[in-house]
Amino acid sequence: MNVTPLDLRNQQFHTAMRGFDRDEVTAFLAEAADDYAAALSEAERLRQDAARLEGLVNEHRENEKNLRNTLLTAQRLADEVRDNAHQQAAQIVRDAESRADLILEKAQARYEDVQREIDGLRLKRREVETSVESVIGSLRNTIDFVREQEARDRDEKILLHRPRHSETREPSMWGQDRRDDPIVERRA
Numbered sequence: 001m002n003v004t005p006l007d008l009r010n011q012q013f014h015t016a017m018r019g020f021d022r023d024e025v026t027a028f029l030a031e032a033a034d035d036y037a038a039a040l041s042e043a044e045r046l047r048q049d050a051a052r053l054e055g056l057v058n059e060h061r062e063n064e065k066n067l068r069n070t071l072l073t074a075q076r077l078a079d080e081v082r083d084n085a086h087q088q089a090a091q092i093v094r095d096a097e098s099r100a101d102l103i104l105e106k107a108q109a110r111y112e113d114v115q116r117e118i119d120g121l122r123l124k125r126r127e128v129e130t131s132v133e134s135v136i137g138s139l140r141n142t143i144d145f146v147r148e149q150e151a152r153d154r155d156e157k158i159l160l161h162r163p164r165h166s167e168t169r170e171p172s173m174w175g176q177d178r179r180d181d182p183i184v185e186r187r188a
Helices: 005-010 022-087 090-161 182-187
Strands: none
Touching (some): 005 022, 022 090
16 A cells, blocks of 8 residues: 555544544644655655666767777778878878878877776766665665654653553562662652
8 A cells, every 4th residue: 555645644543432642643644744755755856866867877878889989980090091001102101101100099099088088987877876875875774763763752652651560559578668669660
């Protein structure tokens, strides 16, 4: 059953002779609905952020693919320049080889630049993943803390409304009233 914040706000309970305080239950449900609505909106925001980041990663992958194609084209171009240079005279061969070497150096420099950019993008992606995992862990810890706090509060309220056993007077073996016993007083 999926419970929405509106369901929490509109929930009605049957009354009983020794039931819970209606105002307190209503206030608690309203607070729970507010917290639930905030958690739902935060989860939606995180989903949108994740989708946006996934789009960025896909865009960077596409850029990486285009850059690799560019490098392959540059390599093919350099090979063609070198083949043409061998077919020409010695002077043309020297000129063509110097141009090919220059192109290869530029392509290598560009390749190294692109590789550095790719490494940087991978590092950023890891940082984003770590950040998202940290946020998720933090939210999980917060939810666990809230649940533990609610359980403690509920247990404390149950203990407050439970009749105390120390109110019955039992004489101790020394003839003292048990209410005078400091251990019994501390428990109460």
